[in-house]
Amino acid sequence: MKISEIIKHTEARVATKNYDPDKNLAKAFSSDLMSDVLTLDEDNILLITGLSNVQLVRTAEMADIGAILLARDKNATPEMIELAEENGIVLLETPFSIFKASGLLFSNGLKPVY
Amino acid sequence: MAVKLFFEIEGGDFTQAGKASSKIKKVLKQLGPDAKTIKKVVVAVYEAEVNVVAHAYHGEVLAEIDERGITVTIKDRGPGIEDIDKAMEIGFSTATKEVREMGFGAGMGLSNIKKNTDELEITSTVGEGTTVIFRNFF
Numbered sequence: 001m002k003i004s005e006i007i008k009h010t011e012a013r014v015a016t017k018n019y020d021p022d023k024n025l026a027k028a029f030s031s032d033l034m035s036d037v038l039t040l041d042e043d044n045i046l047l048i049t050g051l052s053n054v055q056l057v058r059t060a061e062m063a064d065i066g067a068i069l070l071a072r073d074k075n076a077t078p079e080m081i082e083l084a085e086e087n088g089i090v091l092l093e094t095p096f097s098i099f100k101a102s103g104l105l106f107s108n109g110l111k112p113v114y
Numbered sequence: 115m116a117v118k119l120f121f122e123i124e125g126g127d128f129t130q131a132g133k134a135s136s137k138i139k140k141v142l143k144q145l146g147p148d149a150k151t152i153k154k155v156v157v158a159v160y161e162a163e164v165n166v167v168a169h170a171y172h173g174e175v176l177a178e179i180d181e182r183g184i185t186v187t188i189k190d191r192g193p194g195i196e197d198i199d200k201a202m203e204i205g206f207s208t209a210t211k212e213v214r215e216m217g218f219g220a221g222m223g224l225s226n227i228k229k230n231t232d233e234l235e236i237t238s239t240v241g242e243g244t245t246v247i248f249r250n251f252f
Binding site for chain 1: 128129131132135136139149153156157160161164216217218219220222223226229
């Protein structure tokens with residue numbers, strides 16, 4: 001699913017600059033546990049999370065995550081945005097809960113990692 | 115071709131976790147191992163960095179890279195690990211509530227390091243510290 005479609009379905013704001021709206025992410029994973037994210041073999045996925053801290057972006061960097069969707073109207077901090085931009089990670093912010101955002105994306109065709 | 119990288123990590127400061135793995139990732143990308151191998155190495159280094167920040171007072175990371183592979187040594191001054199076999203079990207953790215709120219401390223770090231490395235050796239002295247050495251072949 002393209003970033004532009006993820007934005008449309010979840011009414012998301014984009015926190016990072018210079019993103020490619022046509023960047024395609026094949027799968028998604030929802031988690032607040034970074035330890036679980038670090039065990040995934042897939043890369044270039046969407047991570048949907050209720051966490052909002054620098055370690056989230058660091059974890060995404062190491063796990064080769066393509067984009068992060070912050071749920072529950074959480075805002076990315078300037079440090080998070082800087083680190084995400086440095087690593088080409090798109091940071092999105094949705095007012096929806098993790099359940100609602102995940103459900104909307106799943107029902108519109110975004111596949112789970114497992 | 116031989117590259118050595120050295121980093122220091124302060125315990126307790128979560129902003130420090132990721133500095134070594136981030137730099138190692140950038141260097142490995144230039145040296146050319148495939149993306150899957152790079153991800154395995156940097157996930158293992160990052161897990162080890164998080165462990166130092168979460169549990170120890172101070173740590174040092176040494177990464178030695180040559181054409182055959184990478185050896186990473188993470189040595190910390192800290193409480194040490196009483197029972198390494200127990201610490202390797204998935205779900206066993208002594209992490210604080212603060213560490214768990216960051217999204218870590220689920221007792222998965224050491225087993226994930228083992229999963230992502232070709233060779234792993236952990237030695238520890240209670241009250242002094244822990245040394246983790248691992249190697250990945252390219």
